[in-house]
Amino acid sequence: MRLNKNYKLCLLLMVAGFAGCTKLDEKLNSTLTNQQTAAALGSQGTALLLKAAYADFTGPFGDVGQLVNLTGNSSDESLVPTRGGDWDDNGAWRVVHNHTWTADLGSILNTFNSLNKLNFDATNVLAFGPTAEQAAEARFLRAWSLYYLLDLFGQYPIRNPGDNLLNAPEVKSGTAAVDFIISELNAILATLPAAVPNMNYRANPDAARMLLMRCYLNKGAFANRAAPTFADADMQQVITLGNAIITSGRYSYTPNFFDNFSVDNDTKSKEGIFCYQNTGGVSANNLDVRSFWYRTLHYNQYTPKNPNAGWNGFSTVAEFYNTFGITTTPTMTLNDSLLDKRIGGRFYHGVTDLSGIRPGLLVGQQYNENGVALRDRKNPSNALAFDPVIGTNMIETSSNKEEITGIRVVKYPPDMANYDGSAGNDLIIFRYPDVVLMVAEAMMRKATPDNAGALTLVNGLRTARGAAPLASMTLVSATNYAPSTLLAERGRELYWEYVRRTDLIRFGVFLRPWPYKPADNPKYLLFPIPSQSLAANPNLVQNPGY
Numbered sequence: 001m002r003l004n005k006n007y008k009l010c011l012l013l014m015v016a017g018f019a020g021c022t023k024l025d026e027k028l029n030s031t032l033t034n035q036q037t038a039a040a041l042g043s044q045g046t047a048l049l050l051k052a053a054y055a056d057f058t059g060p061f062g063d064v065g066q067l068v069n070l071t072g073n074s075s076d077e078s079l080v081p082t083r084g085g086d087w088d089d090n091g092a093w094r095v096v097h098n099h100t101w102t103a104d105l106g107s108i109l110n111t112f113n114s115l116n117k118l119n120f121d122a123t124n125v126l127a128f129g130p131t132a133e134q135a136a137e138a139r140f141l142r143a144w145s146l147y148y149l150l151d152l153f154g155q156y157p158i159r160n161p162g163d164n165l166l167n168a169p170e171v172k173s174g175t176a177a178v179d180f181i182i183s184e185l186n187a188i189l190a191t192l193p194a195a196v197p198n199m200n201y202r203a204n205p206d207a208a209r210m211l212l213m214r215c216y217l218n219k220g221a222f223a224n225r226a227a228p229t230f231a232d233a234d235m236q237q238v239i240t241l242g243n244a245i246i247t248s249g250r251y252s253y254t255p256n257f258f259d260n261f262s263v264d265n266d267t268k269s270k271e272g273i274f275c276y277q278n279t280g281g282v283s284a285n286n287l288d289v290r291s292f293w294y295r296t297l298h299y300n301q302y303t304p305k306n307p308n309a310g311w312n313g314f315s316t317v318a319e320f321y322n323t324f325g326i327t328t329t330p331t332m333t334l335n336d337s338l339l340d341k342r343i344g345g346r347f348y349h350g351v352t353d354l355s356g357i358r359p360g361l362l363v364g365q366q367y368n369e370n371g372v373a374l375r376d377r378k379n380p381s382n383a384l385a386f387d388p389v390i391g392t393n394m395i396e397t398s399s400n401k402e403e404i405t406g407i408r409v410v411k412y413p414p415d416m417a418n419y420d421g422s423a424g425n426d427l428i429i430f431r432y433p434d435v436v437l438m439v440a441e442a443m444m445r446k447a448t449p450d451n452a453g454a455l456t457l458v459n460g461l462r463t464a465r466g467a468a469p470l471a472s473m474t475l476v477s478a479t480n481y482a483p484s485t486l487l488a489e490r491g492r493e494l495y496w497e498y499v500r501r502t503d504l505i506r507f508g509v510f511l512r513p514w515p516y517k518p519a520d521n522p523k524y525l526l527f528p529i530p531s532q533s534l535a536a537n538p539n540l541v542q543n544p545g546y
Helices: 005-016 034-055 058-062 067-073 106-126 132-153 174-188 205-223 232-246 257-261 318-322 334-338 432-445 451-464 486-494 500-506 531-536
Strands: 155-158 170-173 272-276 360-362 408-410 427-431
Touching: 034 106, 034 132, 058 067, 058 106, 067 106, 067 132, 067 500, 106 132, 106 155, 106 531, 132 155, 132 174, 132 205, 155 174, 170 174, 174 205, 205 232, 205 272, 205 427, 205 432, 205 500, 232 432, 257 427, 272 432, 427 432, 432 451, 432 486, 451 486, 486 500
Parallel strands: none
Antiparallel strands: 155 170, 272 427, 360 408
């Protein structure tokens, strides 16, 4: 790659925040090779480029309109009802849940661009003389972005370090695309920095193994989303990679489920395999994790911030909530906390005593920190009691229900000290229970299934979560919400963690009707390539049906 010297140095300064300069002989219209630039800037410059690539996670995860929207609201675990004038946005949120989006939807363009920014920035590190370890980390970050691009869009652009930026990048799709990601991860596995206890903020071998597991498990779905297949050799790879993590002794189930997502999850969680660190307070690189509770909480749910304690948006449905009851239908009261710790409803120190919020799935009457029943914002006579019944087509028209429609979800207990600032909860990207559940799934999908072994793994997880063991378990059933299935167990453990859409496609049920979505067109198994991106890269091909 040949760039004008001044442009190249400015690029490094802007992207990496490099604070020092090295004197270089300069001539009009002269050029520098990457090797010369790397030598001039030294190891600090390359380290800052790598840091900038890590910071790119703040885009797809921090913006509720990106991965949160496309992986969650397009599935059966999440939706954003319109309540009065709130969250309408010309139907932009509703079209994702009921699968009527088009290539012009802003969420699609923003997600595609954010993932490709990480793709580009990670590749850029490789062009500036990284150490072997830095190169391995950059290749992992690129592989992660490519995986999500492939999952969501069915294809991704890829450049090699040093490619001419004036030429459109190559595009990979289907089996070739997933095979490239697998080859990259296998190539760097031995070079990545070792995994550390508790939360892992750097790319590490266990994170690479986990991403490999996802690649092998979804390989048949990436080849044919309408009719996924599961090669026995791929399932064996999932099991081998997963067992390497399980038997390492580095991870275990955290006794309090919500400690995995708390403000001090860096010390309390025993499950974090790959995470994004938020330091709290003022930090330029903090991810806006406060949106994890703002997007769902009502305006009045934290007294010091009333009426601005939340955005009163994202919700789930009664059918998803009810999967937590294996042998009985949940009562939708605090007693449901006895069914499964993951449903929530329990006192959480540092949150419930300050706000009344009980992390988990919030339904029914809500209370403040003193146990006083809360009221809605517009009409103080209306009880703030979240109603699982959502208006037709996700539009609430009843004035009495305008602010209470939908069961809310608080998986990340709010950082009360930084409630509306740079919160300190670290973002979980890869978590240990997903490894266990992927191994169980691969065991059930083997040519010779090991259903008993899979059930033992799942019941071990359920015991840790205070839930009754399953007597038997199938992969999937006639409904997405049948509780004694592996699909339902993945939903109970991993809700709102960016995997539900992928799970539904892999399990062959994404096109089924579910609440507020009818059966739909197979074209929605993929998102469209944004029109702007097609115009910029002629190697991209629009997905069928768009």
